[in-house]
Amino acid sequence: MLRLVSTEAERARPAVLLNPIEGDPTDADSHIGGPVLWPIDEPWPTCDGAAHDPASGAEPFVGAVQLYRRDFPELPFPDGADLLQVFLCTLHHDLPHAHGPDVRLVWRDSTTVFELIEEEPEPSVQEEAYVPTVNVLEPIRFAERESKVSGGTKIGGWTPWWQSAPIEFECADCGAAQRQTLSLATHEPSGDDVEWVFGREGNLNVFTCAEDVRHSIAVHVD
Template identity: 50%
Template structure:
């Protein structure tokens, strides 16, 4: 299809599967390679959602430890935009609901494993958490592909030209490739509740942030992780393509 190649993006579907991950593995919900001499990250509790009778409401203003959500090594996922001198991405969730997105807060660490000499003996666990935000341990069986956006994200002029090039109008829409709805890195956003909009701009440099990571309520394989985001949706993390250390945006859809 003329004009569509520039919209192709590599995607890696994480394809989580039951297992017993270690700190040496890429995984969801397993132990992290965390230095013993580095403080474990905590959520300060200032934005815990307090309007309902829930664990989150009882933790408003309460400092709680983040929970290990995801660990991805560069050797397994070179597609990630690792900063120089880092080789593992560690993602944490505050497993309480927050006012801004009715979901977890997200904390990200890019780490150089060569600088980790002694690892933490035991990861702290929150005394209060929403059970449906806590992940079960999963190993990853990645599947690599190329992904195109939903038609709603393409410029109208391009859609018109693509339609004109097709002999069968209905077949064009019916055969347009789906956006992966499971947990993944890269690719495009699987909008289904709010619909696509302009990409959030990086507040530091102004570049449009891009879909970098998605954590899904439901996996295509049926091996769900156990967390639920929004109305059985996907937690999407948009990062600045110029510098992933710039502030990122989280959107649950």
């Protein structure tokens, strides 16, 4: 029997548009820009400032996105984790492929968090373009084809390349290929933008190691 599989179909990857809309989430919700589930006895992530442009001192990261496994089972959660927390250092950084905020991922087991931090530390100075507004998420699931890559905030799918030609990233820890995991967008398909701006109104893409998501990530701002 002849199997007709178009190249198009073979190149489809599962993707989820986060589809942010204004809302009032808690630390128990998936969201952008709301309060994060952070235990009182764990040090808050800090950027040492070494890559700041212009140079400045250390600053706390800002809780930017958190995604629970129950809402986003498509994410590559490692064993024991049910919550992905994405932090941004909201200053310009001069990184190899990213003139923009720096990114830190935390893969957490939410069931082990009992007492929460009282107040999230705030940076002494921030680039307004990198500070998210507060949004809840109404995800839209779809198969994304290379010929029609969404530029919206999403998990999975293909990388939206704007200014730069496609780059293949390798894990700095183990050499495995890294995969497109999260894209934060300047513009949403819905028109309800988060009001952050990456690159020339483009995207901030986060690549994770296909072998171990806790390995070093790659950040690409395009």
